[in-house]
Amino acid sequence: QQPVQSPQAVILREGEDAVINCSSSKALYSVHWYRQKHGEAPVFLMILLKGGEQKGHEKISASFNEKKQQSSLYLTASQLSYSGTYFCGTEGLGGTSYGKLTFGQGTILTVHP
Amino acid sequence: EAGVTQFPSHSVIEKGQTVTLRCDPISGHDNLYWYRRVMGKEIKFLLHFVKESKQDESGMPNNRFLAERTGGTYSTLKVQPAELEDSGVYFCASSRSGMNTEAFFGQGTRLTVV
Numbered sequence: 001q002q003p004v005q006s007p008q009a010v011i012l013r014e015g016e017d018a019v020i021n022c023s024s025s026k027a028l029y030s031v032h033w034y035r036q037k038h039g040e041a042p043v044f045l046m047i048l049l050k051g052g053e054q055k056g057h058e059k060i061s062a063s064f065n066e067k068k069q070q071s072s073l074y075l076t077a078s079q080l081s082y083s084g085t086y087f088c089g090t091e092g093l094g095g096t097s098y099g100k101l102t103f104g105q106g107t108i109l110t111v112h113p
Numbered sequence: 114e115a116g117v118t119q120f121p122s123h124s125v126i127e128k129g130q131t132v133t134l135r136c137d138p139i140s141g142h143d144n145l146y147w148y149r150r151v152m153g154k155e156i157k158f159l160l161h162f163v164k165e166s167k168q169d170e171s172g173m174p175n176n177r178f179l180a181e182r183t184g185g186t187y188s189t190l191k192v193q194p195a196e197l198e199d200s201g202v203y204f205c206a207s208s209r210s211g212m213n214t215e216a217f218f219g220q221g222t223r224l225t226v227v
Contacts, residue, residue, distance in 0.1 A: 002155055030213065041117070041220040042156075042204070049213060087156065098212050099144055100169055103156040 001025050003090045005104035012111045017076050020107045022088030024069040031064055031071040032089040032101055035082075042087060045073070050093075075109070083111045115139065117219035119205050125225045131193040134222045138187070138207030145188050146208075146216060147180060151201040159203075162188060163210075174199075195226045 003024040010018050022031060030049050034042040048064035048071055060082075062073045075082055085108050089101030118137040126132050138145050147159040159178070160170040164185035173180070177196070182188040192199050202223050206216040 032216070034218070039220070041218040044215040044217065047213060047215060089156075099146065099208055099214070099216060100158050100161055101146075101148075101216070102158065103148075105155045 002102060003088055003104040005086075005088060005107050007107060008105070009108040010110070012078050012109070014080060014111055014113055015077050016111075017074070018078060018109060020073040020075075020086050020088075020109070022071045022073070022090070022104055024090050026069065027093045028064075028066070028069050028090050029093045030091040031062075032091070033062055033071075033073050034087045034089065035084045036087065036106075037084040045086075078109075078111045080111050080113065083109055085109070117205055117207050117217050119203075119219035119222050121222060122220065123223045123225075125227060126195055128197055128226055129194045131191065132195055132224060134190045134192075134203050134205075134224070136188045136190070136205030136207075136219060138205070139217055141209070142207035142217075143185070143210040144208040144214075144216070145182060146206045147188070147190055148204040148206065149201050150204065150221075151198075156204065159190075192224075195224075197226050200224055200226045 006021045032047050033045040036042040059076045064071045085106045088104045120135045145162040148156050150156045158172040161168040162182045165182050179191045202221040204221045206218045208214045208216040
């Protein structure tokens with residue numbers, strides 16, 4: 001099943017913080033976070049693994065709660081360049097295809113000066 | 114290092130025609146994935162190649178879609194005959210062998226069937 005992201009959209013001023021959540025109804029092995037700007041390729045931000053947490057950027061971090069099958073992406077002191085659509089992609093336990101991601105519907109983040 | 118490249122960037126075809134999308138992964142990446150995003154909806158998995166072999170094609174919508182990966186290098190996705198509901202953005206992604214590796218996405222091919 002598709003993970004659910006919340007909120008669907010966020011509007012911020014430069015310097016403000018934001019949290020984007022990703023919830024799954026099934027047991028997860030990993031969560032991948034991507035950011036996509038309009039017309040461009042989705043860009044990898046970070047991966048969080050079952051049993052651990054991995055930080056990809058200085059002001060962008062994430063957590064993974066295995067028990068709740070939830071991940072949160074934290075953006076601190078937002079910059080104009082943070083604007084875009086954020087996707088979480090989940091990888092379930094088991095299965096024959098590793099790296100196969102099931103994506104949420106995306107969260108549109110807009111940062112204003 | 115060149116990124117994942119997709120051709121064409123846009124394609125507009127009539128219903129019933131054939132279209133072939135191409136993906137050139139990052140050199141040395143054994144894993145190649147195809148995804149599709151229909152307008153307003155989530156990015157959905159189509160299939161996964163490991164080198165030239167199809168590892169998982171559970172996301173392919175129907176037999177009008179045919180994917181190949183010649184010699185484990187570039188991949189093509191052919192839609193024949195195209196239907197209106199095939200419109201969307203088709204993404205290709207590649208990653209190194211092994212688990213827990215990041216996938217690099219191409220910019221996508223926007224397909225419009227009219």
